[in-house]
Amino acid sequence: xxxxxxxSRPAWxxxxxxxxxxxxxxxxxxxxxxRIGSITTLEGPFATGGQDAYRxxxxxxxxxxxxxxxxxxxxxxxxxxxxxxxxxxxxxKLIEQDNVDIIIGPLSGAEGIALRDYSRTLEGRTIxxxxxGAADTTLRDPSPNFFRFNTEGTQWMAGLGTxxxxxxxxxxxxxxxxxxxxxxxxxxxxxHEYCELGGAVTKLWSPLNTTDFSSIIAQIPSDADAVLLIQxxxxxxxxxxxxxxxxxxxxxxxxxITADQTLLSARGPHQxxxxxxxxxxxIADLNDDPEWLEFVANYRERxxxxxxxxxxxxxxxxxxxxxxxxxxxxxxxxxSDNQAAFQxxxxxxxxxxxxxxxxxxxxxxxxxxxIFLTRIVNDGGTMRTEAFGRTEDVSQTMGMDxxxxxxxxxxxxxxxxxxxxx
Numbered sequence: 001x002x003x004x005x006x007x008s009r010p011a012w013x014x015x016x017x018x019x020x021x022x023x024x025x026x027x028x029x030x031x032x033x034x035r036i037g038s039i040t041t042l043e044g045p046f047a048t049g050g051q052d053a054y055r056x057x058x059x060x061x062x063x064x065x066x067x068x069x070x071x072x073x074x075x076x077x078x079x080x081x082x083x084x085x086x087x088x089x090x091x092x093k094l095i096e097q098d099n100v101d102i103i104i105g106p107l108s109g110a111e112g113i114a115l116r117d118y119s120r121t122l123e124g125r126t127i128x129x130x131x132x133g134a135a136d137t138t139l140r141d142p143s144p145n146f147f148r149f150n151t152e153g154t155q156w157m158a159g160l161g162t163x164x165x166x167x168x169x170x171x172x173x174x175x176x177x178x179x180x181x182x183x184x185x186x187x188x189x190x191x192h193e194y195c196e197l198g199g200a201v202t203k204l205w206s207p208l209n210t211t212d213f214s215s216i217i218a219q220i221p222s223d224a225d226a227v228l229l230i231q232x233x234x235x236x237x238x239x240x241x242x243x244x245x246x247x248x249x250x251x252x253x254x255x256x257i258t259a260d261q262t263l264l265s266a267r268g269p270h271q272x273x274x275x276x277x278x279x280x281x282x283i284a285d286l287n288d289d290p291e292w293l294e295f296v297a298n299y300r301e302r303x304x305x306x307x308x309x310x311x312x313x314x315x316x317x318x319x320x321x322x323x324x325x326x327x328x329x330x331x332x333x334x335x336s337d338n339q340a341a342f343q344x345x346x347x348x349x350x351x352x353x354x355x356x357x358x359x360x361x362x363x364x365x366x367x368x369x370x371i372f373l374t375r376i377v378n379d380g381g382t383m384r385t386e387a388f389g390r391t392e393d394v395s396q397t398m399g400m401d402x403x404x405x406x407x408x409x410x411x412x413x414x415x416x417x418x419x420x421x422x
Contacts (some may be wrong), residue, residue: 004284005074005195005318008105008212008369010196012171016274017024022366023130027350031076032070032071032072032416033071033072033073033399034068034071034072034096034101034102034328034333034335035099035100035101035102035132036073036074036075036076036100036101036102036103036104036324037075037076037077037078037091037094037095037098037100037101037102037103037104037105038057038075038076038077038078038104038105038107038130038317039078039079039087039090039091039094039104039105039107039110039111039115039130040053040077040079040106040107040130040131040187040313040317041079041082041106041107041108042054042079042080042232042300043079043080043081043082044080044081044082044083044208044209044281045082045195045208045209045232045233045234045235046082046107046108046232046233046262046313047149047231048233048237048262048311049107049131049233049257049260049262049312049313049314050079050107050313050315051316052261052262052307052310052311053130053131053311053313053314053316053317054077054319055109055299055302055303055306055314055316055322056299056310056315056318056321057075057104057318057408058302059223059298059299060318060321060322061073061075061300062302064325065321067196068328068329068333069323069328069329069332069333070329070333071158071328072187073097074078076091076094076100078091078093078105080105080106080107080111080218080262081107082108082110082111082208083110083111084110084111084114084373084393085114085211086111087105087106087108087111087114087115088114088115088118089391090113090116091103091105091118091127092118092309093180095415096124098301098337098339099239099332100125101125101126101267101335102125102126102128102324103115103125103126103127103128103130104128104130104321105127105130105132105317105323106129106130106131106132107130107131107132107313108131108132108180108181108182109132109133109134109137109180109181109182109183109185109260109316110134110181110182111132111221112129112132112133112134112137112144112148112181113125113134113136113172113181114135114349115132115146116142116143116146116331116349117143118133119143119145119146120144120145122145122339124158124335124338124339125145125339126145126147126343126346126411127143127145127147128146128147128148128149128323128324128337128346129147129148129149129150129156129316129320129334130315130316130317130320131255131312131314131316131320132148132151132182133150133151133152133153133182133185133186133316133363134152134181134182134185135152135153135157135184135185135396135410136152136153136181136185136410136411137409138152138205138364138365138366138396139153139364139366139396139397139406140410142364142366143220143341144365144399145339145343146365147320147323147343147346147347147361147365148259148320148365148366148367149319149320149322149359149361150212150282150315150316150319150320150367151282151325151347151367151368151369151371151394151396152185152366152367152396153182153183153184153185153186153188153189153256153409154185154186154188154189154192154396154398155175155189155369155394155395155396156186156189156255156256157188157189157190157192157193157255157256157280157371157396158189158371158391158394158398159193159280159371159373159389159391160190160193160278160279160280161191161192161193161194161195161197161199162187162193162194162197163191163278163280163373163389164194164199164228164278165193165194165197165198165199165228166192166197166222167192168225168251168253168278170199170225170226170253171198171199171200171201171220171225171331172199172200172202172203172223172224172225173194173200173201173202173224173225173226173227173228173253174201174202174208174219174220174224174226174227175201175202175203175204175227175228175230175249176204176216176220176229176230176231176239177204177205177206177226177229177231177255178205178207178208178210178226178230178231178232178235178242179205179206179207179208179227180208181411181412182414183231183255184410184411184413185233185257185411186192186230186256187203187230187411187416188230188411188415188416189384189398189418190228190396191416191418192408194418195220195416195417195418195419196406199418200245200418200419201228201417201418202219202220202221202224203413204216204220204254205221205396205413206231206235208235209234209235209273210235210238210239211234211405212238212242212259213239213242213243216239216241216244217242217248218238218247220248220250224250224416225251226244226250226251226252226253227248227251227252227253228253228255229253229254229255230255230258231255231258231399232255232256232257232258232260232263233257233260236257236263237263237266237268237270237335240252240263240270240274241268241269241270241404243270243273243406244270244272244273245269248273251276252273252274252277253277253279254259254274254277254278254280254376256279256280256281256282256312257281257312257313258277258279258310259274259277259278259279259286259374259376259385260312260313261307261308261309261310261311261312262307262311262377262387264285264308264383264384264385265307265308271304271382271383274376274383275302275376275377275378275383276375276376277375277376277378278357278373278374278375278376279373279374279375279376280371280372280386281311281371281374282312282315282316282353282357282370282371282372282374282393283310283315283355283372283385284371284372284374284385284387285308285309285379285384285385285386285388286377286379286384286385286386286387287355287356287372287387288354289356290356291352291353291354291355291356292354292355292356295310295318296310298313299314308382308384310354311377312363315353315354315355318354319353319354319359322351322353323345323346323349323351323359326349326351327342327345327349328342328345329348330345330349331345340364341408347361347362347365348361348362350359353369355370355372357369357370357392358370358393360372362395362396364396366396368393368394368395368396369393369394370390370391370392370393370394371390371391372387372389372390372393373387373388373389373390373391374386374392375386375388379385383422
């Protein structure tokens with residue numbers, strides 16, 4: 001996939017669908033408009049990431065002049081606060097009041113599970129994920145009309161546990177993580193490798209929207225070799241700021257939404273701890289792939305007041321939006337028969353995302369793609385993530401047999417668990 005320059009259209013966006021002239025004016029209007037609703041977090045701890053998600057969605061729609069297969073795209077935006085109840089209410093509003101054909105969203109893990117469950121109640125509508133990364137959204141009891149073209153939290157940690165133990169020599173980490181579905185998936189992915197190698201983990205959970213981490217910091221064991229921080233947005237900023245202010249000096253291993261432009265663009269004492277932080281995920285600011293260089297250049301031109309580089313949420317929403325546009329083009333915008341042809345096309349879409357990684361779906365309509373090991377570097381006075389390792393074609397079962405992986409159980413506060421610290 002190559003992001004088009006302004007004024008141009010991608011190759012898959014050049015087709016048109018002839019209108020049947022015998023239709024009445026009202027029928028033509030109905031057939032000629034595809035309503036796409038979207039939900040992201042413009043409130044709560046991930047608000048800056050949610051704003052960035054809408055930047056790149058707008059870029060995707062502008063690149064095709066808000067048309068696909070000769071039909072006009074009507075885009076209706078909604079906001080959530082990273083909680084499942086609010087995300088579900090916004091989804092119901094989009095379906096029941098705005099009569100959208102497709103929803104793209106949500107951003108956060110528990111919201112994704114809620115929308116997956118809601119999608120089962122719908123006929124002739126499709127929900128395509130935004131950036132939410134809870135594993136069970138697609139791994140267990142998937143919905144036939146919920147699709148996710150971004151990899152998820154467990155996949156995003158591929159290679160990081162091995163790097164922490166073998167290359168960093170971190171035999172005992174203190175886990176500081178938010179207590180909900182997405183961090184559970186991240187912890188699962190890290191510990192899947194780390195525990196097998198002999199690593200020990202002390203778990204310190206906090207509620208989403210925590211502002212005071214003093215009690216958590218006080219519980220970090222004195223013999224810990226590193227802090228594994230699975231926090232994002234304002235929660236991550238609060239922890240790192242407070243840890244820096246008390247003189248914390250353990251190496252930080254970051255979750256995928258920790259080493260992100262949301263934090264890198266903020267100024268403060270936390271930056272002392274972030275330089276050199278290693279993490280893993282689907283995206284890195286510094287990547288020589290031509291697809292990525294063009295994507296970042298277009299982003300900076302379109303959004304001069306945005307981040308230095310697109311955030312992980314912007315990357316994921318863009319990837320999912322491109323999949324929707326490509327599938328719509330392939331079926332000529334046909335959403336008849338309860339969207340059967342469109343959903344079949346979605347299930348078989350395969351393309352290259354802006355990082356230059358191939359994307360395809362498994363049988364649960366979950367993305368298989370590449371994951372990058374990253375390190376935060378000071379690039380001429382600007383903090384950026386740099387890719388230094390790559391794991392190709394990471395599946396949701398981390399290369400294991402599906403039945404064996406599912407038998408490991410759902411990610412949770414207590415699953416998995418390493419042996420106690422020695």
